[in-house]
Amino acid sequence: MTSSSLTPRANASSTAGWKRYFHWLTHMPWTWRIMLGYLIVMLLVPTLAMFTKAVTVGPAEFWRLATSPIALSAYDVTFTTSLIAALICGLFGTLIAWVLVRYDFPLKRLIDASIDLPFALPTAVAGLTLATVYSETGWIGSLFAPFGIKLAFNRIGVGIAMTFISLPFVVRTVQPVLMQAEKETEEAAWCLGASAWETFWRVQLPPLMPAILTGVALGFSRAVGEFGSTVIISSNTPFKDLIAPVLIFQQLEQYDYAGATVIGVVLLIISLFMLFVINFIQVWGKKYE
């Protein structure tokens, strides 16, 4: 879009840079106005409101609330379980991407399309059906119940829900890289006498690593924030399987705004940190392309 009238404004007191900036502000295209307005109202102001609330709590009280035993246990459950779920997705997601790109088998297109199911299925439905299937009387849970293994309403259940929602991130980041992978290097390795395993481990896997790590980081950060599916399959017992987002929710229900805000800020900072990590991995990965 154009804001093409470049006639400088007569404003002697300000520098040329400021003048141009001011001119741009007042002559901003309306697309920019809508975008910035929306971002400010929907995103910036709410984020500021939360940080302001956190500041009014005061540093000592902030630290006390952020490191209370129940909060520490909630972080532990959230981050450990998310990490395990993301790593499981890293392993199986890479395998699934590999199988979908390299092999042909019946119903492949359908299976490929179904990978996005966790994106499309509302999380409440995911939680409901996972809780049913993995409960002691459910289709899968009943197979494990005789061995005394409970798969739902504990940390394992939370992990299952997190694995479900994180899986597409890994598959969908690895798949395109695998499709572009050059067959020639593999063929060269083969011809030089490398075994299939060596070829995979030394030649095929290294270029995939940035994509796998990006997928794992994306899945991890999604799992950390997940609420809908995890709240249903968890028993939400403090110090056992209570995750941080559920803790925020419970504190809000008790009108404990300060407590909720503090945990919320902690989660937000970790989300921002994860964004940074993901960007870093992608920049690092580009170097190796």
Next chain:
Amino acid sequence: MSRADSSPPSLPPAPGKLASGKKQSWVPPVLIGISLLFLGLFLYIPALNVFVQAFRKGVGPFLENLTEPDFLHAVKLTLLIAAIAVPLNTIFGLCTAWALARKRFPGRTLLLSIMDLPFAISPVVAGLMIVLLYGRQGWFGEWLQDHNVRIIFAFPGMVLATMFVSMPFVAREVIPVLEEEGVDQEEAAHTLGANHWQTFWRVTIPNIRWGLLYGIILTNARSMGEFGAVSVVSGNITGKTQTLPLFVEEAYKQYDTEAAYSAAVLLALLAVVTLVLKEILERKTGGVRKRGH
């Protein structure tokens, strides 16, 4: 898709190579088997379970559940929220894509990251932010109370929460398409005397239509399915501020599994329709795979 397969190179293989090539032949079936087992456990069995549970007692009780007033109210509310959130987010997404796709300037990457933030923020934190802004103790709380406007535990708050979590979809899908299209056609239209609106409607929109539609479909799926953020701001009052996903959870908590699954089936169908449309649109746009939201 199947650009490559597992078989060793098509060069005439040395005898030794042939042997190892044959030895490898058990690998693909095993890997496919493990993948399908994993997907079965985590995706297919749970997905199948939704339909089996909903129709366990036949179609009659299922349809009966669908005529409950609370359920009907939840459906109405879900549709209404989507009807407001989706068009507004589409306008925002189009403007953002338009503003960011064609120009390179300092801070562009930052703006793109900021636009993506709602995906990184936990939905519960998103809901919390809205409560801290419009709730009774929030920034605008007093003013809103004086003017008798309810946002939290009411419809406007639920729309805001939905808009927040589904904000980036349209822009994310449209930006790459706009970048690829370039400006040639639009410049040609301008040269031929078309004004901005004419160029936009007759040249730009037709060019980006599939990407745009895809973004709208994703926005809609997220809007109708959102649970966390809406749950925080709604107060979950049955028959008043209960959307379909909230209805599912509430019914399940009340041990009314049948009602929960009847509603869940509708949401699962929404997911299936979304996936089918996504697949069709991906074929139309040449199947460029991007990572999901």
